Amino acid sequence: MLLVLLLAAFLRLYRLDSVPPGMFSDIATNGLDIRDIFAGHLRVFFPANNGREAFFIYFQALLVAGAGAHLLVFTYAAVAMGMLSVALSYRLFRTMFGQRVGLICAGLMAVALWEVALSHVGLRFSSLPPFVLAVLYLLWRTLHTGRWRYAAFAGIAIGGSLYTYTSSRLVPLLVLLVCLLEWRLARKRLPQLAMGALIATAVFAPEGVYFLGHPDAILGRAAQVSVFSPNPQVERGRDTPMQSVLKTAGMFFVHGDEDQRGNIPGRPVFDPPMAVFFLAGLGLALWRLRGGSAYRWLLAWLFIMCLPSALSQSSPDQFRVYSVAPAAFALAALGLEGVVRLVRSRAFSGALPFAAIAWTCGWTAFLYFGVWAHDPKTYEAFGGGAYRLASFLAGRPEQQLYLAFHDRWPIEVLTPKTLQAHWYREGLAAVPLPRSADSDALFVAAPFAALAHGGPRALPGLTSLPHTTAASGVPDFLAFRWPAADIQRFLAAEQPLGVSMAPDFRLAAYSLSGDGSARMLNLFWRPLAASGPYDLYVHLVDASGKQVAQADVQAWPVEDGPQNDYVLLTQCLLNVPPGSYTAEAGAVHRAADDPSKLVGGPIGQVARIPLELPASGN
Numbered sequence: 001m002l003l004v005l006l007l008a009a010f011l012r013l014y015r016l017d018s019v020p021p022g023m024f025s026d027i028a029t030n031g032l033d034i035r036d037i038f039a040g041h042l043r044v045f046f047p048a049n050n051g052r053e054a055f056f057i058y059f060q061a062l063l064v065a066g067a068g069a070h071l072l073v074f075t076y077a078a079v080a081m082g083m084l085s086v087a088l089s090y091r092l093f094r095t096m097f098g099q100r101v102g103l104i105c106a107g108l109m110a111v112a113l114w115e116v117a118l119s120h121v122g123l124r125f126s127s128l129p130p131f132v133l134a135v136l137y138l139l140w141r142t143l144h145t146g147r148w149r150y151a152a153f154a155g156i157a158i159g160g161s162l163y164t165y166t167s168s169r170l171v172p173l174l175v176l177l178v179c180l181l182e183w184r185l186a187r188k189r190l191p192q193l194a195m196g197a198l199i200a201t202a203v204f205a206p207e208g209v210y211f212l213g214h215p216d217a218i219l220g221r222a223a224q225v226s227v228f229s230p231n232p233q234v235e236r237g238r239d240t241p242m243q244s245v246l247k248t249a250g251m252f253f254v255h256g257d258e259d260q261r262g263n264i265p266g267r268p269v270f271d272p273p274m275a276v277f278f279l280a281g282l283g284l285a286l287w288r289l290r291g292g293s294a295y296r297w298l299l300a301w302l303f304i305m306c307l308p309s310a311l312s313q314s315s316p317d318q319f320r321v322y323s324v325a326p327a328a329f330a331l332a333a334l335g336l337e338g339v340v341r342l343v344r345s346r347a348f349s350g351a352l353p354f355a356a357i358a359w360t361c362g363w364t365a366f367l368y369f370g371v372w373a374h375d376p377k378t379y380e381a382f383g384g385g386a387y388r389l390a391s392f393l394a395g396r397p398e399q400q401l402y403l404a405f406h407d408r409w410p411i412e413v414l415t416p417k418t419l420q421a422h423w424y425r426e427g428l429a430a431v432p433l434p435r436s437a438d439s440d441a442l443f444v445a446a447p448f449a450a451l452a453h454g455g456p457r458a459l460p461g462l463t464s465l466p467h468t469t470a471a472s473g474v475p476d477f478l479a480f481r482w483p484a485a486d487i488q489r490f491l492a493a494e495q496p497l498g499v500s501m502a503p504d505f506r507l508a509a510y511s512l513s514g515d516g517s518a519r520m521l522n523l524f525w526r527p528l529a530a531s532g533p534y535d536l537y538v539h540l541v542d543a544s545g546k547q548v549a550q551a552d553v554q555a556w557p558v559e560d561g562p563q564n565d566y567v568l569l570t571q572c573l574l575n576v577p578p579g580s581y582t583a584e585a586g587a588v589h590r591a592a593d594d595p596s597k598l599v600g601g602p603i604g605q606v607a608r609i610p611l612e613l614p615a616s617g618n
Contacts, residue, residue: 001090001103008086008110011364012079012119016072019373020120022387023071023410024261027122031069031413034061044163044206047214050221054207055163056081056124069413071387074122081126082119086110088133089326095140096294097334104333104353109326111361114269116368118262118322124165128323131161132305135171136297139178142192143185151189155196159203166221167308167320172200174304181296225312232313239313248309251316252278252328260381262318264372269318269328274360278328280335301327332356376472383407385476388468389444390414398442398481402432404451405444405477408560423560426450427595430525430536430555430568431458437488443480450554452478458522458571460513461486494524501587501604503529505536508567510583510609512574519574519613523585524567525555532556533590535598538572540611541582548576554595574613583609 023031029049034057036043046052060077067073086109094102109115118126138154141147158175161168179186179193186193201208211218225232227244239247251257253275256268270278285295301324308320336356340349372378379385386407393401394415401421405411412418422432426449434441443462445452456462465479494509501507509524525536533556540549551572558566572583586602 001106004090004103004107004110005083005087007107007361008083011111011116011361012082015369015373016075016079016120019369020075020261020382021373021379022382022384023074023122023414024381024383025407025409027074028409028413030057030060030122030124031064031074032409033057034064034069035413037061038065045210045214045217047217050224051217053124053163053165053168055160056127056165059127060122069416071414075120076122078122078126079119081130082115084130085115085133085326088130088137089329092133092137092140092326093330093333095137096297097330097337100353101330101333101337104336104357105326105330107353107357108274108329108332108360111357111364112269112325112329113267113360113364113367114263114318114322114325115329116364117372118318121262123319125167125319125322127164128161128168129326131157131164131168132171132174132301132323133326135161135175136178136301139175140297142196143179143182143189146189146192148192148195151192151196152199155199156203158196158200162204163207165323167305167323169218170304170307174301177300177304178297181300182293185293222312225314227311227313227315229313239315241311244312244315245310247315248306248321251309251318251321255316257316257318259318260375260377264367264375267367269325270332271360271363274332274356277335277339277356278332280338281331281333282335284334284338285331298327298330302331374471376470379470383410385446385468385470386410387414389477390418392468392477392479393418393442393444396442398440400434400439400441401444402441402451402566403444404428404449405446419561421561422558422566424451424558425556427533427554428556429454429553430570431455432558432566433459433491433524433569434487435526435565435567437484437491440484441482441487443482445478447475447478455480458569459486460490493522497607497609499585499605499607501602504534504603505530505587507585507607510585512611517575521572521574521583521609521611523570523572525570525587526567527557527563530557533592533595535588535590536568536570536585537588538570538583538585540572540574540576541584542576543580548581549574554590574611576613578613578615581611581613583607583611585609 033046044054046054046057060074063073063077086106089109090102090106093105134157135154138150138157141150142154158171161171223229227239227241252269254268255266257263258265285299288295305324306321309315309317336353340352390411401418403421404424404426406426408423424432426446429450431454443455459482461483463481465481467479468476470476493511495511496509497507499507506526506528508526511522513522514520523538533554536553536555538551539547542548549572553570555568584606586606588602589599591597591599
């Protein structure tokens with residue numbers, strides 16, 4: 001068993017700093033909550049991101065307090081839960097089926113792709129299997145020994161499990177079903193079971209009080225993804241109830257989860273050789289259902305804890321049914337043990353389980369650290385670009401940061417100074433500018449963001465900086481430095497306007513730059529109580545009243561960061577003959593659900609700026 005634990009540790013710790021290749025937003029949400037914990041805001045339930053139970057977040061907070069907010073630390077929390085699951089599976093199944101079955105099951109859990117992959121995802125679902133294993137072990141001991149201490153610890157484990165993951169709300173149902181299946185034995189232990197139930201209720205009470213005050217938190221997320229919901233919120237295709245049940249059943253040996261974050265899309269839990277042993281174990285459990293209580297427990301566990309996937313859309317979902325993994329590998333272990341007993345060979349009895357574990361280990365290493373780790377889709381699923389950008393920003397000296405990048409939370413968690421950065425939507429076509437030239441400014445944009453192309457065109461002196469590139473060849477981000485001297489020169493050319501477009505904007509100033517066909521009108525918009533989206537427009541009208549040029553720019557105000565120390569720059573190309581013109585500038589709301597549509601008329605005043613455009617070179 002020590003060798004099994006060492007093997008499990010190796011597969012979970014090997015390349016933990018680079019596999020997975022980043023921190024996607026769900027993990028970063030934990031980091032933001034951990035920051036609140038350190039600020040003294042303690043919760044029994046965290047409402048952000050559809051609501052999350054507290055145990056795993058506090059465990060991660062303990063690790064972060066000791067080792068800092070690094071990707072490795074967040075991921076290690078799941079590694080620790082995975083290691084605990086391997087150890088507890090041995091204890092439980094050794095008690096239920098004997099040492100060989102316990103050892104084989106632990107060995108399979110140590111090396112299986114499902115276990116290894118999900119032990120590298122720093123999310124709360126990984127904390128439920130250890131609690132389920134502990135609950136069933138302590139309940140088994142309570143029923144078979146009658147000792148009060150086991151009942152007390154079982155109550156603590158049941159109540160504590162409800163702080164782990166949404167699927168944990170089925171744990172009391174599983175306990176009740178097991179007690180009904182073992183009614184003759186449970187009837188003898190009613191006093192101990194009653195005490196355990198009271199302790200479980202007391203442990204759950206703080207979260208229960210929260211749920212009474214926030215009833216939507218109990219079933220809110222479940223209702224969103226329910227297979228019975230008329231309008232489910234799902235990322236993948238919609239299923240009928242029967243399709244969902246069949247897909248969940250088939251995930252073990254037919255077709256698995258499609259989520260790149262925890263699986264090679266579509267790969268079942270067991271590959272063909274191991275699927276044979278899983279089915280053999282399942283058949284053995286059904287055959288011995290009436291004569292062996294341990295088999296009844298195993299099948300009840302498999303049935304109850306698969307319901308979160310079977311009753312939801314986008315099934316199968318390995319995250320939602322992760323707590324059933326020990327039962328699944330126990331069935332495979334029983335199948336191996338059953339084959340060994342049929343053969344009745346001492347050499348075969350040791351060779352077959354060893355070969356099964358070795359095969360699974362080698363296959364997992366090849367698939368996870370090879371195929372899966374090097375798949376560009378894995379890099380994208382885990383936000384590898386955001387992770388590299390966080391490292392880039394941590395080493396930059398600029399204090400004025402302007403970022404148009406979609407994956408904000410991981411960067412804020414890993415690089416705290418970006419909490420003071422200005423964050424904008426990628427669709428922002430206006431260019432954000434500092435209001436003063438106190439220091440250099442750094443602009444960062446996703447490759448597809450409007451700022452990535454509009455910034456270099458609009459700002460003189462903007463210097464491109466090195467960037468990292470994904471395996472697909474696409475840059476992770478584009479970065480530019482704008483020196484303070486160039487900022488000062490550009491802002492010094494401003495001519496004040498002060499046109500009110502209350503309550504949204506104030507058109508603060510304008511300037512002219514360039515010459516000839518490259519002459520540009522620059523407008524400086526100061527957001528007031530802006531919300532967006534907007535169309536910031538300018539129409540150039542000649543002396544006869546004819547419109548000869550136009551520019552329409554889609555804009556949002558800052559999404560996060562300082563609110564009042566920036567302006568938005570829009571430009572209009574003045575490729576017109578010399579003469580007298582009037583620039584009419586204003587702001588109009590765009591529809592939030594369809595930004596291509598304008599809503600209403602101009603907000604506040606329309607600025608009318610007289611312009612005298614001399615001949616080229618004058």
